[in-house]
Amino acid sequence: MHSALWWNDFEFSNGIVTVKKTGARLPIEPGLIGEVLSWFPFYFVVESWRLKTPSQTGPKIWFAPDRPRPWYLIWSVLHAAGASIARSPAQADVVFYFDDSTTCDDTPPPPGARVINQHCASIAKSHVTKVFEQVFGYSLSVDPSTWNGAMVMKSEKNGAHDGRIVHGPCEAVEGYVYQRVIDNRIDRGLVEDLRCPTIGGRIPLVLPKRRRVAERFSNSNDEVLICETDKVLSREEQDMLAKFTRAMGLDWGGLDVLRDRSDGRLYVVDVNKTDMGPPIAMSLDDKIRVTRRLADAFLEYLEASTSNARGLN
Structure with missing residues (x-):
């Protein structure tokens, strides 16, 4: 997919940028401008990968109902993998159900197509919490009318970052969920979110995202690390997260996971089926490194799913 005209996805008015698809509103301020400027070098690197990849090589992917723009992680990963966006569903090796909405319709795929994320119809916070509690067996949600103490209040909507x-x-306020406060503080006055990219239930690496406690619900990070999965998550925890992604119908995406330092338990607090990235706070070299790692994992997933499909025929 050529990325020209992607700026038409936004509306600019009175110092506010509005994302047309999701309705997210971002004030135009120095922090946002700085993030955009720091993103462009990586964008140009990925564009060079895209332009150097012959269209006839690598897997061909059809995205529907939307095509990913350059700020989505899958856009950079597919070009690092030497994949391309198919011109039609009939020419595609796989169909990727790509809809940057909290909930979406169950659109039938082309007959016989292998589909990514077809069954991930909702990433509403209440649905994520319900599935998490069913899989992990302990609670995240609270009833605000009876909960005595601190709790997190946040919008059901994807990408609101209004916790x-x-x-x-x-x-209770309609359209919001209420959850227990997870103590994910580490040292130096920081909290740590574990961003877990997941592909076919596998987590190839973990990106600990750290920010100041006062900014715990912000989408901006003070630092982002790259860690091997086994160094951060036990095998049992990886298996439970894989079970969770299957229950969510999530073949590709990102999990936001918190570890409570009081009891060591994991809590999945958000699911992203159209995740953006790599995180802005990473260096250019680290962005490239992460993207190539995920590209390798994505190709392995496509090859494995192809082999499984052949075995069923």
Whole structure:
């Protein structure tokens, strides 16, 4: 896919950038401008990969109902993998159901097509919490009308980044979920989110994202590390997260996982089926490194799913 005209996805008015697809509103301020400027060098690297890849080599992927723009992780990963976007579903090796919405319709795929994320119809926070509790067997959600103490209040919507700590008991607000406060503090006054890219249930690497406690619900990070999965997650935890992704219908995406330092338990607090990245706070070299690692894992997943499909025929 040529990335020209991707700026038409935005509206600019009164110092606010609005993402047309999701309705997310971002104030035009120095922090946002700095993030955009730091993203462009990586964008140009990926563009060079795209332009150097002959269209007849590598797997061909059809995206529907939308095509990923350059700020989505799959865009850079598919070009690092030497893949390309098919001109039609009939020419595709695989169909990727790509819809940057909290909930989406169950659109039938082309007959006989292998589909990625076809069954991931909802990433609403309440649905994520329900599936998490069913899989892991312990609770994340709280009832604000009876909860006595601090709790997290955040929007059901994807990408809102509007979480805040409130105190109960209080009356629930429609369109919001209420969850226990997970103590994910580490040292130096920072909190740590574990971003877990997942491909076919496998987590190729983990990206610990760290920010100040006061900015715990922000989408900006002070630092982002690259860690081998086995150094961060036990085998049992990896198996449980794989079970969770299957229950979500998530073949490709990113999990936001918190580890509570009081009891060591994991909590999946967000699911991204159209995740952006790599994170802005990473160096250019690290962005390239992560993208190539995920590209290798993506190709392995496609090859494995192709082999499985052949075995069923």
